[in-house]
Amino acid sequence: MDGRIELIDATKEYKHAGSPPVSALNCVNLSIRQGEFVGMVGLNASGKTTLARMLNGLILPSRGKVLVNGLDTADLAQKKEIRRLVGMVFQNPDNQIINPIVEEEVAFAAENLNLSPAEVRRRVDWALEVSGLADLRHHAPQMLSGGQKQRLAVAAVLVMQPSYLVLDEPTSMLDEDGRYELIKTLQDLNRQQRLSIIMISHRMEEVAPAERIIVLHQGTVYLDGPPAEVFRSPRFALAGLKPPPIARLTNSLLRQGHPIDDRIVTLEQMVEFLCR
Amino acid sequence: MLLDPRSKMIMVICISSLALIYNTPARLLQLLLVTLVLLFIFSFNLRVIAGYLKPFVFLMFFLFVVQSIFSPGDRVILALGPVSLISIEGVLAGATVVLRLLVITAAAMLFTTFSSRDFILGLVQWKVPYEIAFMVSTALRFLPLFRDELKNVLTAIQLRGVDLKKVPWGKKMVMYRRLTFPVVYRNMLKAEQLAIAMEARAFRAYPQRTYLRQLNLQRVDYVVILLSLLVTFILIMRYIG
């Protein structure tokens, strides 16, 4: 089994009676390897949510195909396995919490997978641990902060032991601290568990640490590559986007002839470079 | 007291059945006292009980007045010329309705002593299909959400400079009717998002489901359940017979 998600000519048109069809995605070809950390950006209505929901079959392409580790999302018989392989975290933490106690919320997905009670227990404990919620396990989710709620949403998906984690603007309702905690948790998961992260965001400094950035524009993949290249590309501005401050700093330093590593796009990288 | 949620459910059902069958204020008053004693046993205090019942006070008063006026009776207390307005029978009928409501709402407080999750678990272990138990508990959970949403919309209106207290009743009704759409719509959006989140987490992926926790009926539960059923049965038989 090859570990990757592949979109082949994936196209999505929304049709509603009485209004003209909306083309949300247009012939998208993409391949996301297992273990990759991918940031996805683009203006409003560029098709990000549509693409994200296609990755685990919540939305099926009108034309083209989506393969998850070789399994076609349109194949009903594979639905269970695809849902398990590709976990989803949504924007609003409050609308995805189903259970009244943190621990039970985390258990929900594992309970749905027909596992033994001991295995459910083991996975719940593990997920609570890696998302830093072990101390809050008996709390009511309403008592958590926004950042804790989103980490709860992550933990609630981790119990399925997915290979890919798709997050649709998970930080947009969080404050500075909450965003930091969540991103940190995601980076740890990516490095330690080799979990692929596909994260949508409107904040460039959040996707800058990713290995790869995909820019969507009017339903097509407009740019795709390492952050530094994507931020520097003239097409990035054409897609209506602005690089994060550090990338801009690196660029102007380069233009003024300073010998600086042109891959620097995050504050951490800049600090490390300057201290060397 | 640590009782299985199912024992509490049975108790609520027994009390409510008695409340529906009893038809005199005296009997219902006795039942209310028993219910209150039960609530004390489950460590509710008077303040909490009063706070819980407060939203219903207006409704109960309204029912009492309506019942008192519209129930016919011979022993007239208040008359408007030849038209009798309030009779002793009417007042008794009003008291019956109000007491009945009080007993049922007070008994329902027992439901707040366990989580909706235990409610599901209890039903499932009694062979109610998971989907149905889940639906019932989610519906119960959506009621407060509905109220919150209504509050949000009302706040939005007040922020636009409408003083709700000064709006006459007729206009208020029209306004509430207009609010129905946004409130229902927003709740539907929430429900839809919840459904997507559940689907993404393999809800109903397999016919079998594992449960992290198991509820176990203890000996005290069996005693409580049997006793509740037995006492209720005897009381009903005696009352009817």
Ligand SMILES: Nc1ncnc2c1ncn2[C@@H]1O[C@H](COP(=O)(O)OP(=O)(O)OP(=O)(O)O)[C@@H](O)[C@H]1O
């Ligand atoms: N359920 C739907 N029915 C009809 N049209 C839709 C639906 N969902 C999305 N669209 C349309 O598809 C296009 C892409 O929407 P999508 O939600 O994927 O964008 P997005 O990049 O996630 O935007 P945002 O940054 O606002 O979240 C938009 O034009 C949108 O109006």
Ligand SMILES: [Mg+2]
């Ligand atoms: Mg979106």
